[in-house]
Amino acid sequence: MKLLRIIQAALCVLLLLPFSVGVSLASSGGPALPQQSWGFHGPFGQFDTAALKRGAQVVVEVCLACHSLKYIKFDQLKQVGFTEMEVNALASTAGKNRKDALLSAMDADAAKESFGIVPPDLSLMTKARKGYENYLYGILTGYLKDEDKAAVDRALEDDTVSDAEVKELAMLLSMDPHHPDKIREVARRIKSGDNFNKFFPGNFFAMPAPLAADGQVTYRDGTHGSIAQMSHDAVTFLAWAAEPTMADRKSAGIKVILYLIVLTVMLYAVKRRIWARIHH
Amino acid sequence: MFKSIMAWVDERLPITEVIKSQAIEYPTPKNLNYWWNFGSLALMVLIIQLVSGIFLAMHYKPDAKLAFDAVEHIMRDVNWGWLLRYMHATGATFFFIAVYIHILRGMYYGSHRSPREILWWIGVIIFFLLMATAFMGYVLPWGQMSFWGAAVITNLMSAIPVIGEDLVVWVWGGFSVGDPTLNRFFALHFLLPFVVIGAVGVHVWALHAVHSNNPEGIDLEHKDTIPFHPYYTIKDLYGMGVFLILFCVFVFFAPNFFLEPDNYIQADPMKTPAHIVPEWYFLPFYAILRSIDFLGQMSKLVGVIAMGAAIAILFVLPFLDRSPVRSFRYRPISSKLFWIFVVDCFVLGWVGYNPADAVVLGSLPIVYVGRAATAVYFSYFFLLWFITVFKIERPLPVPKSL
Numbered sequence: 001m002k003l004l005r006i007i008q009a010a011l012c013v014l015l016l017l018p019f020s021v022g023v024s025l026a027s028s029g030g031p032a033l034p035q036q037s038w039g040f041h042g043p044f045g046q047f048d049t050a051a052l053k054r055g056a057q058v059v060v061e062v063c064l065a066c067h068s069l070k071y072i073k074f075d076q077l078k079q080v081g082f083t084e085m086e087v088n089a090l091a092s093t094a095g096k097n098r099k100d101a102l103l104s105a106m107d108a109d110a111a112k113e114s115f116g117i118v119p120p121d122l123s124l125m126t127k128a129r130k131g132y133e134n135y136l137y138g139i140l141t142g143y144l145k146d147e148d149k150a151a152v153d154r155a156l157e158d159d160t161v162s163d164a165e166v167k168e169l170a171m172l173l174s175m176d177p178h179h180p181d182k183i184r185e186v187a188r189r190i191k192s193g194d195n196f197n198k199f200f201p202g203n204f205f206a207m208p209a210p211l212a213a214d215g216q217v218t219y220r221d222g223t224h225g226s227i228a229q230m231s232h233d234a235v236t237f238l239a240w241a242a243e244p245t246m247a248d249r250k251s252a253g254i255k256v257i258l259y260l261i262v263l264t265v266m267l268y269a270v271k272r273r274i275w276a277r278i279h280h
Numbered sequence: 281m282f283k284s285i286m287a288w289v290d291e292r293l294p295i296t297e298v299i300k301s302q303a304i305e306y307p308t309p310k311n312l313n314y315w316w317n318f319g320s321l322a323l324m325v326l327i328i329q330l331v332s333g334i335f336l337a338m339h340y341k342p343d344a345k346l347a348f349d350a351v352e353h354i355m356r357d358v359n360w361g362w363l364l365r366y367m368h369a370t371g372a373t374f375f376f377i378a379v380y381i382h383i384l385r386g387m388y389y390g391s392h393r394s395p396r397e398i399l400w401w402i403g404v405i406i407f408f409l410l411m412a413t414a415f416m417g418y419v420l421p422w423g424q425m426s427f428w429g430a431a432v433i434t435n436l437m438s439a440i441p442v443i444g445e446d447l448v449v450w451v452w453g454g455f456s457v458g459d460p461t462l463n464r465f466f467a468l469h470f471l472l473p474f475v476v477i478g479a480v481g482v483h484v485w486a487l488h489a490v491h492s493n494n495p496e497g498i499d500l501e502h503k504d505t506i507p508f509h510p511y512y513t514i515k516d517l518y519g520m521g522v523f524l525i526l527f528c529v530f531v532f533f534a535p536n537f538f539l540e541p542d543n544y545i546q547a548d549p550m551k552t553p554a555h556i557v558p559e560w561y562f563l564p565f566y567a568i569l570r571s572i573d574f575l576g577q578m579s580k581l582v583g584v585i586a587m588g589a590a591i592a593i594l595f596v597l598p599f600l601d602r603s604p605v606r607s608f609r610y611r612p613i614s615s616k617l618f619w620i621f622v623v624d625c626f627v628l629g630w631v632g633y634n635p636a637d638a639v640v641l642g643s644l645p646i647v648y649v650g651r652a653a654t655a656v657y658f659s660y661f662f663l664l665w666f667i668t669v670f671k672i673e674r675p676l677p678v679p680k681s682l
């Protein structure tokens with residue numbers, strides 16, 4: 001009955017993988033990443049076409065102002081379900097035609113001037129950070145809301161941050177309340193206009209909140225563009241862009257593994273037959 | 281027709297005779313357990329690596345400006361390119377899984393003991409070659425971890441007195457890891473697997489000269505052996521099926537499980553990653569290297585020596601163990617030491633994975649764990665010698681035959 005045990009073990013691995021891969025290796029410090037559900041995770045998970053199309057719209061209309069996706073051409077967007085007409089329309093919103101790659105209109109020098117850094121290419125971004133999709137979602141949603149910013153300003157009004165205010169800010173900024181000096185420093189930087197993000201390691205970076213207003217993107221399919229919705233869609237699209245062959249991979253994988261299981265069961269049966277001749 | 285052609289060939293090159301005596305009738309112990317499957321599994325992964333590697337090499341460009349894009353080109357544009365690359369990257373991991381189990385099997389059942397020393401030594405050489413091959417292969421995608429891993433590891437050579445600094449420059453082909461380094465690593469990464477193939481040939485030759493050990497660790501009479509075919513051909517095939525299922529689960533459903541996210545960022549010599557980690561299969565040795573940090577100026581050199589010694593000590597293992605009994609089945613102390621050693625390897629791996637300045641269990645700097653685990657690692661070899669040379673261990677009675 002070793003065979004049964006092996007099949008059980010293999011099944012367990014198959015079943016557990018989607019969970020174990022999703023577990024983020026959150027680096028020390030920093031708040032835990034938001035754990036979103038991603039329909040395309042797991043052996044049977046595939047991309048949701050509607051979400052991909054919405055995400056493509058967010059990425060082209062918003063992110064492409066600063067970032068490129070150099071490995072993707074507009075034409076390839078047909079693979080996510082756009083018609084040729086839609087592809088042309090999308091390309092023209094970015095001032096491109098469908099044969100072009102998704103390159104930002106902002107060149108490296110201009111970016112350096114504005115941000116002090118060239119915004120990284122997004123084609124591989126969901127694979128290039130610990131926490132993967134959840135990290136990206138965290139980055140897009142981890143900025144302070146207007147009322148949080150107001151609270152920071154209020155705390156700094158009299159130029160000193162009292163211990164009570166430190167506690168409040170620690171909650172607000174998801175920071176460790178045991179380091180009041182650090183919190184005071186962070187509050188000052190927020191007030192001076194630096195971009196604070198709960199989930200970016202070190203909290204401050206050069207990207208101003210790209211998705212800051214409810215309804216910033218008017219979806220063609222009529223879905224309401226809340227910040228959470230836009231972020232989820234954009235990350236879904238970026239996950240596709242990081243690996244457009246994922247669908248092929250998983251469908252091939254299911255066939256290959258089923259085939260191997262049948263083959264292995266048969267090999268085991270033959271092995272038992274042959275070894276039955278040996279008396280221990 | 282076929283018979284007469286074979287007869288003609290056999291008169292000139294005795295193929296039939298060799299296959300018959302070495303693969304069909306070849307007498308094999310009848311009591312081998314499933315731990316004996318891992319040799320053929322390692323061979324299977326070697327073939328997977330060779331085939332996928334050669335096809336990858338047809339699309340890859342060993343140029344610092346092009347390499348990263350070339351791997352993405354393979355992933356996105358080459359037909360089944362993603363499969364080639366994921367098989368190759370996952371294959372490296374499964375190669376080490378197979379080889380580590382294979383080595384531990386030998387250590388537990390005393391397969392390195394007389395008369396199998398040369399067989400064992402060739403195995404250790406293969407292990408060295410494999411580590412070199414995997415290390416250089418990991419540099420080829422030219423991501424951040426490729427670059428910085430290569431920088432950290434090659435830099436270790438600078439610890440060698442007198443010639444160290446010049447040696448590193450010579451290996452790099454410049455004053456830092458760069459395009460020339462990538463180029464030569466590609467050449468060597470292409471070459472070394474074929475050297476491994478040669479070494480595997482000698483390994484099997486040596487095996488067939490002295491024959492397999494077995495779980496009892498005793499010399500068998502002819503009645504306790506069975507022909508290799510069909511008994512072990514079918515058992516090996518079955519093992520390959522199980523191993524391939526596991527392998528394919530990772531290739532198709534979690535191909536990035538063993539890859540570092542940082543390696544999807546193109547190499548940038550100006551930007552050091554927050555935390556440089558080698559591939560998992562190097563972690564125990566990396567931990568040993570880093571745990572020697574208390575000797576001031578000498579730390580680096582001694583660390584490198586300790587890391588090398590951790591593997592090289594396998595060469596003398598056959599002479600350290602003086603017990604009259606091979607198999608740990610009959611050796612109550614050795615078998616306990618063995619399992620402590622195995623757990624210790626995992627502890628070292630965990631230490632190697634963490635940043636050098638990490639603090640664990642509240643307030644314990646992880647280097648202390650690393651130093652203790654390093655001491656345990658080497659103590660295993662010392663104690664094995666100690667308890668056998670002074671006959672402290674009393675082996676249980678061993679059967680004369682099966």
Ligand code: HEM
Nearest residue numbers: 329330333334336337340365369372414417418420421473
């Ligand atoms: C001993 C067997 C081998 C081992 C352990 C091995 C290991 C590796 C590893 C770890 C990588 C990096 C994978 C990644 O992160 O993408 C790699 C890449 C590569 N290997 Fe091998 N390899 C072996 C044999 C071969 C052979 C025989 C060839 C060709 C003749 C080859 C060609 C390549 C190429 C072109 C790459 C770069 C593409 C890529 O990164 O996927 N390898 N190898």
